[in-house]
Amino acid sequence: MDINYTPEDEIFRADVQEFLAAELPKDLSDKVKAGQKLDGEDFMRWQRILGKKGWLAPRWPQEHGGCGWTAMQVNIYDEEAYVAGAPRVLPFGVNMVGPVIIEFGNEAQKVQHLPGIVRGEVAWCQGFSEPGSGSDLASLKTSAVRDGDHYVVNGQKIWTSYAHFSDWMFCLVRTDPKAPKKQQGISFLLVDMKTPGITVRPIITFDGMHSVNEVFLENVRVPAENLVGEENKGWDYAKFLLGNERTGIAGVGGCKAEFQKLLEIARTEKKNGKPLIEDPLFAAKIARLEIDLRALELTNMRMLSGSGSGLNGAFPSVLKVKGTEVQQRIAELQMDAVGTHALPWQQAAMDPAWNGDTVGPDYAIPRMPAYIDRRKATIYGGTTEIQKTIISKALLG
Amino acid sequence: MNFNYSEEQSLISDSLSKLLSDNCGQEARKSLLSDDKDHDPAIWAALSDMGLLGLPIPEAYDGIGGSAVDTMVAAVEFGRHLAFEPFLASVVLGGSAIQLAGTAEQKQALLPGIADGSKKLAVALLEPEGRFDVGHVATRAIKEGTSYRLSGQKSAVIGAPSADLLIVSARTKGGTPTESDGLSLFLVRPDTDGVTLKTYRLADGRAGADIVLENVEVTSSDLLGSENQALDTIEHIADLGTSAFCAEALGALEKIIGLTTEYLKVRTQFGRPIGEFQALQHQLAEMMIDFEHARSLIYEAAMTADSTDAHVRKKAISAAKVFLGERGRAICQNAIQMHGGIGMTEDYELGDYVKRTLVTELAFGDVDHHLARYAGQL
Numbered sequence: 153m154d155i156n157y158t159p160e161d162e163i164f165r166a167d168v169q170e171f172l173a174a175e176l177p178k179d180l181s182d183k184v185k186a187g188q189k190l191d192g193e194d195f196m197r198w199q200r201i202l203g204k205k206g207w208l209a210p211r212w213p214q215e216h217g218g219c220g221w222t223a224m225q226v227n228i229y230d231e232e233a234y235v236a237g238a239p240r241v242l243p244f245g246v247n248m249v250g251p252v253i254i255e256f257g258n259e260a261q262k263v264q265h266l267p268g269i270v271r272g273e274v275a276w277c278q279g280f281s282e283p284g285s286g287s288d289l290a291s292l293k294t295s296a297v298r299d300g301d302h303y304v305v306n307g308q309k310i311w312t313s314y315a316h317f318s319d320w321m322f323c324l325v326r327t328d329p330k331a332p333k334k335q336q337g338i339s340f341l342l343v344d345m346k347t348p349g350i351t352v353r354p355i356i357t358f359d360g361m362h363s364v365n366e367v368f369l370e371n372v373r374v375p376a377e378n379l380v381g382e383e384n385k386g387w388d389y390a391k392f393l394l395g396n397e398r399t400g401i402a403g404v405g406g407c408k409a410e411f412q413k414l415l416e417i418a419r420t421e422k423k424n425g426k427p428l429i430e431d432p433l434f435a436a437k438i439a440r441l442e443i444d445l446r447a448l449e450l451t452n453m454r455m456l457s458g459s460g461s462g463l464n465g466a467f468p469s470v471l472k473v474k475g476t477e478v479q480q481r482i483a484e485l486q487m488d489a490v491g492t493h494a495l496p497w498q499q500a501a502m503d504p505a506w507n508g509d510t511v512g513p514d515y516a517i518p519r520m521p522a523y524i525d526r527r528k529a530t531i532y533g534g535t536t537e538i539q540k541t542i543i544s545k546a547l548l549g
Numbered sequence: 550m551n552f553n554y555s556e557e558q559s560l561i562s563d564s565l566s567k568l569l570s571d572n573c574g575q576e577a578r579k580s581l582l583s584d585d586k587d588h589d590p591a592i593w594a595a596l597s598d599m600g601l602l603g604l605p606i607p608e609a610y611d612g613i614g615g616s617a618v619d620t621m622v623a624a625v626e627f628g629r630h631l632a633f634e635p636f637l638a639s640v641v642l643g644g645s646a647i648q649l650a651g652t653a654e655q656k657q658a659l660l661p662g663i664a665d666g667s668k669k670l671a672v673a674l675l676e677p678e679g680r681f682d683v684g685h686v687a688t689r690a691i692k693e694g695t696s697y698r699l700s701g702q703k704s705a706v707i708g709a710p711s712a713d714l715l716i717v718s719a720r721t722k723g724g725t726p727t728e729s730d731g732l733s734l735f736l737v738r739p740d741t742d743g744v745t746l747k748t749y750r751l752a753d754g755r756a757g758a759d760i761v762l763e764n765v766e767v768t769s770s771d772l773l774g775s776e777n778q779a780l781d782t783i784e785h786i787a788d789l790g791t792s793a794f795c796a797e798a799l800g801a802l803e804k805i806i807g808l809t810t811e812y813l814k815v816r817t818q819f820g821r822p823i824g825e826f827q828a829l830q831h832q833l834a835e836m837m838i839d840f841e842h843a844r845s846l847i848y849e850a851a852m853t854a855d856s857t858d859a860h861v862r863k864k865a866i867s868a869a870k871v872f873l874g875e876r877g878r879a880i881c882q883n884a885i886q887m888h889g890g891i892g893m894t895e896d897y898e899l900g901d902y903v904k905r906t907l908v909t910e911l912a913f914g915d916v917d918h919h920l921a922r923y924a925g926q927l
Contacts, residue, residue: 286889288818311890357893358900364890423680424727433917480882491680492705494911496749496757497904511747511759512677512704520752520907524900527885528893535889537828 157224165228172236175201181237187518188504189361190239192275192317198239199272209246209270216254216262217270223456230405240406242314245269245276247396249322252340252389256381265320265342279309279323279343279367280390287538289324290334290387294369296325296341298376303327303341305349305372311532315352315365318345328384340386342378349373357528359521360499394534395468402475404452407445410482414438417489417515428489437488441481448474466546469539476529476536483519483526490516552848558622561601565623568595569630575898578754581633587711587756588633593666596634603664606644610660617789621796621851628800631905633755635669637793638708643670645789646716650734650774650782659714671712673703673760674787679726681914683718683787684780687726688762690719690733697721697772699735699743699765705912709758710748715739717762722777732780734773741765753905781859788866791913792854795847795869798909801902802843802880806836808899809884823887832883839876846872864926867919873909874916881906 157165180194202208210226212218221229234240241247250269253261268274285291294307305325315321321343328337343350349372355364381389418429418438428434451474455467463470487494493516501510501517510517530536554562572592581589596602605620606612613619620641627636640663647659647670662668679685688701699719709715715737722731739746743765746758774782813824813833823829850869856862881903885892892899914922 281890284817286818291818356895358895358897358904360895421680422678424682424685425678428680431917433920488915488917491915492675492677492911495705495751495908496759497752497754498749509747511749524893524903527882528890530886531889531893535886537826540828 157228161224161228164225165232168229168232169236171205171207172232172238175205176236176238177201180239183504184237184239186514187522188502192314195239195242195314196272196275196317199241201272202241203270203272208241208272209250211247212250212254212270216250216266223453223458227404227453227456231408234405234409235412242275244278244313244318244322245274248278248393249276249320249342251396252322252380252393255392256340256389260377261342261380274320275314275318277312277315277318277321277345277367279312279321281309281311283308283310283366287535289390290338292324292326292338294323294325295329296327296339296374298327299373301376302373303339303376303379305341305343305369305374307369309367309369310364311355312352312365312367313363315345315367316354316362321345321367322380324386324390327386331384335387337384338386338390339383340380340389341374342380343369343372343374344378347372347374357525359524361521361525395465402448402452402471403479404449404475407448407475407478407482410479410486411442411445413515414441414482414486414489417486420513420515421489421491434489437485441478441485444474444478444481448478463543463546466543469534469542472533473530473536473539473543479529480526483523487519487523490519494520552845554622558619561604561619561622562626564599565601565626566629568592568599569626569632573630573632575901578631578633578901582750582754587708588635592632592634596636597666600664602636602640602666604640606640606648606660606664610656610664612644612660612664617792617854618848618851620789620793620854621847624793624796625800625803628797628905628909629804631753631801631901635671635708635711635756637790637797638671639663639669639712641793642672642707642786642790643712643714643716646670646672646734646773646782646786649785650779652774655736655773668714669708669712670714670716671706671708671758672716672786672790673706673709674718674783675704675706675913676726677702677704677759681918682727683783683913684729684732685726686718686720686732688717688719690721690735692721695769697735697767697769699737699762699767701762703760703762705751705757706760707751707755707757707912709739709746709760710756712739715744715760716773717760718779718783729780731777732783733776734779734783735767736771736773737762737765737767741767751908753901753908755908784859785857785862787913788862789854791866791870792847792850794909794912795850795866795873798873798877798906799844799847801905801909802840802877805880805884805899805902805906806833806840808902809833809836809887812888829887832887836880836883839880843869843872843876860926864923867914867923867926870914870919871916871923874919877906877910 210219210221214220253265282292296303296305323341323343324338325341327339331337349370351368353366354362356362419427421428423431493512496511498517499521500506600613603612604615608614644663674683690697690699717735717737720731721733743763745761748758751757816823846869849865853862853865891897
């Protein structure tokens with residue numbers, strides 16, 4: 153065992169830093185660091201830059217445009233990208249549908265879709281959740297009925313992140329309503345968002361932001377060649393995909409960057425004339441959090457490097473639960489750190505186009521909205537309660 | 550000991566609940582926000598007609614002469630219905646500042662106007678460098694003949710944008726901001742030269758402001774009560790306000806648990822109501838355990854808020870605030886979690902209640918502030 157970075161890792165880190173310094177547009181990193189709203193083009197611009205460099209899909213096999221990085225290199229890249237203020241890479245293409253197409257898609261699908269994903273040119277969204285399904289994902293109702301060489305799709309998806317600027321949606325649909333178990337009779341379809349019959353309606357969350365949507369599908373005709381793998385076997389592909397999702401969901405790089413921001417705030421804010429970080433009560437909270445963060449980081453490294461855990465398939469759930477708790481705790485302490493500055497609700501000031509007058513330091517403005525926003529982390533991608541069920545099932549059988 | 554509402558208190562609670570549920574729904578709040586209004590003047594007038602704006606004000610000044618517990622009963626309803634009306638700012642904070650600090654003339658001049666709603670007050674005690682410590686006052690008031698000149702900054706002044714009169718703490722003596730001796734309170738008209746309000750909405754939608762005072766001239770008749778000895782009074786005013794904030798949270802939290810309970814009954818997953826899952830049952834039970842204990846401490850805070858025994862009062866108020874800060878926040882987080890995605894949406898009312906609770910939790914002191922203050926009273 154060796155906990156230190158190798159000289160090769162340090163060289164790699166320097167390469168990453170050099171690339172970020174040269175290629176990350178300053179207007180983007182300024183926005184990210186200030187906690188301002190990013191629009192679709194902001195995300196896609198950065199993904200195209202990464203795609204051009206060949207760094208967008210580090211975990212993919214090299215033959216499909218992946219980097220062939222080690223787990224340690226992926227982690228180093230994540231850390232540096234967050235510290236530099238790079239927009240996060242939206243996971244839907246690269247981490248979710250891409251690996252499914254690589255693993256289960258046919259040759260034509262690989263040719264059609266993988267280059268657009270790995271070059272960062274095509275935006276994807278995930279049509280899984282439905283009203284009434286939630287964590288009981290397999291209860292989904294959206295139907296796809298075969299009609300000649302098309303499927304006719306009808307139903308509604310919800311909580312669809314970034315559907316409002318996505319080109320394609322990967323979608324779970326019910327192709328056999330008579331299947332004996334609800335996990336059977338589900339298929340995995342790729343849907344062009346320009347197809348007639350698709351309507352996207354925004355959902356505004358109570359932090360005042362728009363990232364999720366409702367998607368209505370009304371007699372949407374999807375070519376049959378857009379079926380991934382076999383008809384009625386979509387649940388298997390979804391499980392494969394969700395395992396990948398829960399890995400990235402720990403968000404260690406993001407946690408470390410946000411933790412640094414917490415430290416900066418705690419060093420800037422004053423309590424009784426002294427930096428807040430010198431207050432023993434607050435310092436103790438930061439210390440406890442840092443210990444949790446370190447535990448998360450090391451556990452993430454253990455999983456990425458394939459170290460055994462006795463949990464087999466449930467290891468991602470362990471990371472998902474802890475990672476989202478740490479994310480929430482950091483956002484919570486950032487809000488607590490700004491004290492009375494958290495009280496004014498200046499959500500409009502997070503839009504870069506806004507030029508009104510603000511109250512308090514700029515770093516205080518996004519703190520309460522971010523605290524609220526992070527509450528979703530223990531809900532999406534399978535709630536904490538569901539993850540605990542998965543873990544205990546892995547133990548109890 | 551008696552923890553039940555009296556007949557009069559039940560009457561206050563019922564009539565206020567009726568008024569607010571008829572006029573203060575989510576749609577009404579949204580339209581106030583989009584029209585950039587601080588509150589609904591019709592509700593304010595109705596509160597005046599009911600005599601509620603004179604609740605804690607002595608009968609000699611056209612009030613009802615109620616206790617801090619009566620104030621709590623009303624504040625619970627304001628929290629339960631998420632009303633924007635500046636009851637807490639003007640009646641509780643403003644009214645108690647005049648009563649605790651004012652001379653007989655000042656009381657006669659101001660209290661009847663607060664009680665009938667024709668005058669709205671806002672109290673400015675916190676400062677940017679002081680975090681939550683109302684005893685940290687860097688704002689200076691320099692005496693010049695029969696007038697004073699005020700300079701400094703005040704933070705998070707709830708109700709300031711619509712106030713006819715501000716009450717401002719300032720240092721009339723002493724060097725460092727935390728010296729206990731040398732603090733005074735002043736009446737400041739917001740349209741006086743040198744007063745700048747940076748107005749905003751608090752997270753719960755109510756109106757607030759940060760205030761900059763630059764060489765603001767007031768006369769000696771604007772000195773509220775006596776000079777240099779205001780610290781104890783300032784702390785007492787803040788405690789009365791804190792008690793009312795806690796009561797608002799009690800109303801909001803009760804609603805949050807009600808919404809969650811209802812949701813667990815109607816939302817089905819895996820073929821049954823999610824309330825049948827033991828994991829969620831235990832979380833709901835824990836929310837209720839926390840809520841009932843919070844209620845007890847908040848009742849005690851209200852029962853001691855009028856007390857001039859600062860030791861007893863500070864312990865009770867800080868205990869309620871610490872418990873509310875820690876367990877109230879957990880109740881909100883659990884409620885969102887159990888609602889799933891719907892609990893995150895702007896259209897669903899849960900978020901409004903969570904934001905109201907957050908404001909009450911942070912205003913006049915977070916957990917650390919009150920934990921340290923409590924520890925200082927051991």
